[in-house]
Amino acid sequence: MYVAVKGGEKAIDNAHAWLSELRRGDENVLELSVDQIREQLSLAVNRVMSEGSLFDPDLAALAIKQSRGDLIEAIFLIRAYRTTLPRFGYSAPINTDSMQCTRRISATFKDIPGGQILGPTFDYTHRLLDFKLAAEGNRTKAQSQKTEAKSTPHITEFLNKEGLIQTENDDGSDPPDLTREPLEIPANRAIRLQALSRSDEGFLLGLAYSTQRGYARNHAFVGELRIGICSVEMDIPELGFSIEIGEIEVTECETVNQFVGSKKEPPQFTRGYGLVFGQTERKAISMALVDRAMRWKELGEENKNAPAQDAEFVLYHCDNIQATGFLEHIKLPHYVDFQSEIELVRKLRKAADQNKKQEGK
Amino acid sequence: MQKKNWSRKEWLSILAKSDLDSLSTLWKKVQINAEYEFFRKPEIGTVMVRGRSGGTGNSFNLGEITVSRCSVGLQTGEQGYGYIQGRSTEGATIAALVDAFMQTSHKKLIEQKILKPLDAIHKRNKKDLASKAEATKVDFFTLARKS
Numbered sequence: 001m002y003v004a005v006k007g008g009e010k011a012i013d014n015a016h017a018w019l020s021e022l023r024r025g026d027e028n029v030l031e032l033s034v035d036q037i038r039e040q041l042s043l044a045v046n047r048v049m050s051e052g053s054l055f056d057p058d059l060a061a062l063a064i065k066q067s068r069g070d071l072i073e074a075i076f077l078i079r080a081y082r083t084t085l086p087r088f089g090y091s092a093p094i095n096t097d098s099m100q101c102t103r104r105i106s107a108t109f110k111d112i113p114g115g116q117i118l119g120p121t122f123d124y125t126h127r128l129l130d131f132k133l134a135a136e137g138n139r140t141k142a143q144s145q146k147t148e149a150k151s152t153p154h155i156t157e158f159l160n161k162e163g164l165i166q167t168e169n170d171d172g173s174d175p176p177d178l179t180r181e182p183l184e185i186p187a188n189r190a191i192r193l194q195a196l197s198r199s200d201e202g203f204l205l206g207l208a209y210s211t212q213r214g215y216a217r218n219h220a221f222v223g224e225l226r227i228g229i230c231s232v233e234m235d236i237p238e239l240g241f242s243i244e245i246g247e248i249e250v251t252e253c254e255t256v257n258q259f260v261g262s263k264k265e266p267p268q269f270t271r272g273y274g275l276v277f278g279q280t281e282r283k284a285i286s287m288a289l290v291d292r293a294m295r296w297k298e299l300g301e302e303n304k305n306a307p308a309q310d311a312e313f314v315l316y317h318c319d320n321i322q323a324t325g326f327l328e329h330i331k332l333p334h335y336v337d338f339q340s341e342i343e344l345v346r347k348l349r350k351a352a353d354q355n356k357k358q359e360g361k
Numbered sequence: 362m363q364k365k366n367w368s369r370k371e372w373l374s375i376l377a378k379s380d381l382d383s384l385s386t387l388w389k390k391v392q393i394n395a396e397y398e399f400f401r402k403p404e405i406g407t408v409m410v411r412g413r414s415g416g417t418g419n420s421f422n423l424g425e426i427t428v429s430r431c432s433v434g435l436q437t438g439e440q441g442y443g444y445i446q447g448r449s450t451e452g453a454t455i456a457a458l459v460d461a462f463m464q465t466s467h468k469k470l471i472e473q474k475i476l477k478p479l480d481a482i483h484k485r486n487k488k489d490l491a492s493k494a495e496a497t498k499v500d501f502f503t504l505a506r507k508s
Contacts, residue, residue: 054426055424056448058447086404087406087425091411093411093412094412096412100490101494102494117495144493144495145496146495170413170417170418170419175421178422179425189421190420231374236444239442243444245444246377246408250423273416
């Protein structure tokens with residue numbers, strides 16, 4: 001039963017004022033600007049954009065500032081803001097083949113056209129705290145090397161030429177949209193990919209890790225991981241043609257998984273796919289692993305009852321805003337509900353007491 | 362080398378991808394004063410970006426980007442459409458005005474003073490990124506073992 005209760009307004013106002021003071025912190029320390037967050041905490045910004053499902057670095061940086069660095073709170077702010085905006089339309093699918101890559105690596109082939117580009121990666125750092133960064137700040141400049149524009153075809157295409165990998169074809173169908181229709185199970189791959197791309201990185205990482213440890217039987221190679229800029233093109237109805245309406249940074253991961261074949265499919269490699277806003281490779285790799293695990297049915301694989309194979313379990317629990325909304329609501333007043341619980345327990349105890357007495361007689 | 366004819370699709374794309382500071386600075390420099398009215402007032406909204414499963418398969422909805430847009434009409438009748446990535450009603454208005462004036466005798470001026478510089482900034486940024494990426498390209502060498 002829900003009963004409206006009034007009160008606590010002053011306490012709430014004062015709690016918010018304190019929150020605001022703590023957000024600012026010690027006033028002898030310079031205040032952080034939104035620009036500084038956008039430029040210097042860009043991977044946090046990327047995470048908020050990916051899970052907030054809205055690519056806008058300035059907004060994500062503002063949300064991080066407002067949330068005192070609580071990224072799930074920041075993602076919540078972005079999701080809430082997004083709902084206030086009108087939707088102008090849907091873009092054409094971005095062409096990741098023509099991505100301007102800032103990073104592009106393959107764990108399956110050493111020599112690839114265009115080469116292995118490491119990009120601005122933490123890989124190969126020693127994970128030692130850099131005290132110089134605290135003392136003197138960051139002064140290193142990136143190196144440059146002259147280059148010609150060259151194409152960077154997807155690496156899985158090489159396997160495709162021999163017919164060794166399952167092809168991905170477009171049947172021209174219009175994808176369903178999670179932000180417009182509620183999730184229903186069974187969910188097709190388009191819905192699964194949309195849900196995974198905006199899902200919680202930690203949850204997805206844990207699930208992906210579970211597939212590597214044996215909960216769902218697939219051993220994935222990173223066929224290709226690429227990060228870079230893609231332009232976004234959309235049809236403008238009033239003009240009758242499409243224009244590029246923007247550019248986004250995305251991370252794309254294609255995994256290659258061995259597949260011994262089934263009644264439906266011949267022995268070949270199969271793919272898992274990850275595509276995420278921003279430089280977010282841990283999540284993109286996780287997404288590819290979980291996408292592949294959930295494809296067991298269409299490939300005619302055995303259901304191992306592994307968590308990552310269970311699309312219903314994954315899709316209904318991967319969204320951190322849904323999860324946190326339901327989880328955190330239990331700390332809000334439930335006085336009346338709990339009062340009835342107390343009454344019930346008292347009644348049960350009374351009945352139990354009486355039973356004991358009667359047995360004792 | 363120099364581009365002679367911009368298609369409308371090209372110039373609208375360059376405007377949409379430009380950053381507000383550069384666009385606004387360049388627009389103020391050309392100092393075209395003209396009367397115009399809004400056909401569609403500047404508004405901020407989103408576009409749902411799509412991707413493809415496996416890069417080539419069925420499309421799916423990836424997530425949204427913010428976009429601002431408006432349309433203007435000049436007194437002389439030309440109509441301009443402005444789209445710009447992000448949340449800027451000012452940017453959308455300038456983009457629409459540039460589009461409208463590209464259909465007038467100001468075309469040459471705008472090409473030289475706005476489109477060309479914006480395109481140059483875009484190309485420079487791309488080149489900068491490409492050369493930094495190139496510097497992180499791995500040169501493999503194999504240590505041949507003498508038997």
